[in-house]
Amino acid sequence: MTEPSRTPKQLPREIYLRRRIAALVAILVLVVILIWAATALFSGSKEDPGAESQQAAASGTLTPSEDATSAVETTESTASEESTEPEAGEADKEEPTSEAKPAELTVDPSKTTCSLQDLKVMAKTNEDSVPAGKMPTFYLEVFNPTTEDCSIDLDEEQLRFEVYKMGSNERVWSDTDCYASVETGKQTFKSGETRYFQADWSRKRSEPGQCTEREEAEPGAYFLHTVIGENYSPALPFNLL
Template sequence: MDPDTMRGDGGDIYWRRRMSVLVAVLVVVAVVAWACSSGGSGPERASSAQSSPSVTPSADPLLAGLRTLAMGTASPSPSPTPSATPKATPSPRPKRPGEPCEEKDLVLSLQSGKEPVYAGDSRPSFIVTLVNTGSVMCTADVGPRAMEVRITSGSDRIWSTADCVSGPGSEVRKLERGVPYVRSLEWDRRRSSDDCRATPPTALPGTYVATVRMGELRGGKGVFHLR
C-alpha cells in the first residue's frame, strides 16, 4: 500500500478517537450536572408544595368559611348594649275645682291687734288670713283644730284654739283663687289646756307670742305684752 495513504488514514483515525473521548467526557459532565440539579430541586418542590397550603390558607374559600364559622362559635362577639331610653315624665293631671287645696298653693298669715300692750281687762285680738294661689277653686278645713292659733310665753304653752273644742271642730270652706279667707279672734287672757278645766287661771303679765299653723304651714308671729 501507499505509505502516504496509510499516513493519512492513520491521522484521521487519531483525531476521531480524540473527538470520541471529548464527547464522552462532555456527556458525563452533562449527566452529573443534570443529576445534581434534579436532586436539589426535587425536595425543594416537595417542600414548597407541602408548605404552600399553610402560607396561603385563604386560597380555599371553603376552608376560609369553616375557619370563620369556628371562630364565631368559639368566641361570639358581645352584642351591643341597647342605650337606655329615658322615660317620659307624665304630665300632672289638671286640678278640678272643689278638690282639697295643696299646701304649696296656700298662703297663711297672722296679724296682731294695733295695740302691742294690753293693760287692765283689754283683750288681745288677731286676724288670720288664708289665700289660695292655685289655678282653680279648692277646699280647706279652717276649723280651730286644723288651723290652730297658739299663744306661748317662752317655752310655756299658754293658750290654743285646739283646746276644748266643742262639736266636730272642722269647718271646710271653698277658697277661690286670690280671694282671702279671713278670721278674727280674741283672747280672753286665760290659759287653756287639753284637760278642759272648769275655771282656767288668768295669764300673768308679761310678753307673749301668737302664732298660726295649718299642717306644715306657718303664718308668722305676733308679739304683744300684758299689763
Template sequence: MYDPHLPRGVYFRRRVGALAGSVLALVALIWLVDGLLGSDGEEPIQGVAASSPLLRTPPPASKVVPSSKSAPSSKAAAPSAGASASASPAPRQPEQVPPDPSAPCPDSSVKVTAETGQRAYHVSERPLLRLVIVNAGPVPCTYDISRARRELVVSSGEDRVWSSNDCYFGTRSPYPRVLEPRERHGYQVRWTARTSTPGCPARRADVAPGEYLVTPKLGPITGQPVSLTLTR
C-alpha cells in the first residue's frame, strides 16, 4: 500500500523485494511439479523397435589407467580376418531386367493348331474351321500374324483339296503382334465344302463325303492336322 509520508527509496525497495519473492515462489513450484511428475527412466519411442540404438543406455565411462597398462598390444588391436570379412558389405545382386516384348519370337516358340466346330458335318453344311496361335515360350515377344501368313489347308490323302488363302486378295501388310505366354489368338472361317486352287479359279467342285485333314499354317510354321468328317 502506498504511504505518502515514506521516502520514495523505501517504497521502491519494498516493490523490488515483493517481486523477487514472487519469482522465488514460482521457481519452487516448478521444481516441485517436476519432482512429482518427472521420471529418470527411458520412455519408449513410438514406432522404433526395442533393439534400436535410440533406446540403448550408453555404457559407463571406463576408468582412466596409466598408459603403460592401458595401451593394447598390436596383436590385440588388429582385427581378425573373420571380423573384417563379416563387416564387409554384401555384394549387390544384379537387377533383373524385364524381357522386351518387342523382341521377335523365335519360330520354335510359336505354336499353331487347327480346331473344328464339330467332329463331323453334313456334306451340304459349311464346316467351321479355326486356326489358333499360341506363344509357347516363357516371355512375351512379337510375331507377324498377318492374314496373308495365316492359312488352313484341307487335304484328302495326298490331294490338296482347299486352302483359306487360295481366294484371299486382301492386304498383305505385316501385322506384328505382342504374344503373351500361353495367350490364344484364334481366327475362324466357314468352308463352303468346295475345292479350290491358288489363284481362285471360277470353276470349283463340291467335295465328296469322306475323311479329311485340316492343317494349320502360319508363315513357315506348320501345326499338326486334325480330322474332319463329311457325311452324306
C-alpha cells in the first residue's frame, strides 16, 4: 500500500497576496487608532494658547498678562491726573504772587492812627558788591502798616539816602548834599501800601554845600541808610570793589 505524501500542498499565490495585504491593512488601522487615542489624550490635558488668545480677543476679555499691564498704565495715568489737582484743604489757598508781602509788612488793626514813626522805612541795593567803575543803585521802600493813610510833608521831613563807612561810621555821601531830594512836598502813604524811591551814587564823597572837586570813595565796606525825617531804615551793608 502506498503511503500518502507528507509534503503540504502549496496554496495558490493569490491567496498568499490577499493574506499579506489584509495583515498590512490591519496593522495600519491599528497604528491610526493608536495615534488618534494619543492625540485625544494630550489635547484633553493641554489647551492651545493661540486658540485661547483668539477666543479672548473675540470675547473682548484680557488674558492675565494683558490685564496686569493695563492696571499699571491706569495707575500711572490716575497718579498723573491726581497730581495736577489741589490736595484736600488746599483748594481755598491762594497762590503766592510777586505782590505778596512778608509777615512783617502787614497792617496792624490795632494801629488806627498814622505818624512818621509808624512808617516802616527799608533800604535796598541792586548789588551787594558793586564792581569798580559801576555806580550803585539804591532803593528806599516805605510801608504803611496802620489802618489809616499817612500824610507826610517831605519838605519838612526830608527823604534821603546816606552812605557810611563801615567800622568808622564816617558819613561819606548823601543824595541831598548837592541835589534836591528825589521826592518833595506833601505825600500820602496809604494804609497797607508800599512805595519805592531810587537814587544812584556816583561813588564820589560829598558834604552839604561842597559839591565840587569831590573825591572818589575808596573800595571797601560801607552801609546804607534810607531816611525820612528822623525815621531811619536798618543799616544795609555793601561793598565797593
